[in-house]
Amino acid sequence: MLIVPEREIADLMTREAAFEAVENVFAAMAAGDAYNFPVVREAIGHEDALYGFKGGFDRAGLTLGLKAGGYWPNNLEKRQIINHQSTVFLFDPDTGKAKAMVGGNLLTALRTAAASSVSIKHLARQDASVIGMIGAGHQAAFQLRSALEQRDFEKVIGWNFHPEMLPNIEKVAAEAGLPFEAVQLDGMVEAEVIISITSAFSPSLMADHVSPGTHVACMGTDTKGKQEVETALLAKADVFTDEVAQSISIGEAQHAIAEGLITEADVAQLGAVINGTHAGRSSDEQITLFDGTGVGLQDLAVAASVVELAVAKGIAIEVDF
Structure with missing residues (x-):
């Protein structure tokens, strides 16, 4: 061995x-x-x-x-x-x-960051210029470094429950030569791509914090009960995931499914977009959401x-x- x-x-x-x-x-x-x-x-x-x-x-x-x-x-x-x-x-x-x-x-950390970046490559608008980060822990820096390679971003904005941790992602933005701004959650409306990477059990990102045309990557929910975003956001978005079975049982979709806001049929595999069997983003006004549950x-x-x-x-x- x-x-x-x-x-x-x-x-x-x-x-x-x-x-x-x-x-x-x-x-x-x-x-x-x-x-x-x-x-x-x-x-x-x-x-x-x-x-x-x-x-x-x-x-x-x-x-x-x-x-x-x-x-x-x-x-x-x-x-x-x-x-x-x-x-x-x-x-x-x-x-x-x-x-x-x-x-x-x-x-x-690398494969989790890669998953959100794959979703950005295939689902985010080509002209996305502002990326928003929710969470500033250990994995947030990996997420941001990888994501910045997928589009020509011009600015990074961020929010964290403990704002004293925001320098973790501000440093990554500075390394890339990009300005960073700490915002309140409603300030996320400026972003065209949002990555949420927290271990929360109650939502922080609400549906009205997300502008039309935004791509959201939810990367922290991988257990029953965890939740990063409001269920109404999944109802507004076209939802994609790594694995449908995990998404509806332990991922972000578990809560929207339980509330009857979406069904299993509303959750598509990101791999189908990669393979060309799913159209993915169809308009600049469409909100896309990737439920990254983390698969074996x-x-x-x-x-x-x-x-x-x-x-x-x-x-x-x-x-x-």
Whole structure:
């Protein structure tokens, strides 16, 4: 079995490689060539942690495995380590033998950012010039760096429940040579693209905070009960997702479905837009919303790519397991 430690990931996986892996796996899912297993996601009753498993099988790429991990909200304050902790395990689909163990923390941030960026590439207006960020935690910086590569943005605006964290995304804007402005939530009407990346259980972004023609990427809701945006926004928007089954059960769509504002048939796969079997955006006035629940196949795709790179560079550690 091969081991690729967390410490090696930063030198192996680029934003571009993560984007390509995620875009390809979304397309494979929509084509029926890859599928995700049911998610296990539980509050464990210790340290306020959420822990679970996401897995799947990509027949085309012969990638089989799972990611184990979750969210420990006290880590940063108590232990000075990031709140999201995970490990990816890959298996040989021909034999079932363990193939690789890969550090999943940075990979999770990169693949989550890649997913929202794939949605921006395929759903946002080409002339989008202002991007809005809701959330300024660890993953927000990854989100913004990746998103800025998808359009010629001219300005970044941001809101966070704890405004003292906004310099995290202001720094990314400055690195890109863009002005940054802290706004109240109603100031998001200026944005043509909005990324929400929080761990909230009640909505912050409301329907009247979003202007016609905006693309919204909701990237934080991956558990029953979590919610980042008002259900009325999903009713106004054309909704796309990584995996419909997850979207309606643990994603942002779970609440709009429960209230009867939308149905499962109203949620489309982003992969269908990538494949050209769904038109995607049809007008400049249309609001599009991507419900990024985070699927196991994303993790497997980027992990498999990392293993290949690690082997080629002689970095992978081989153990007799």
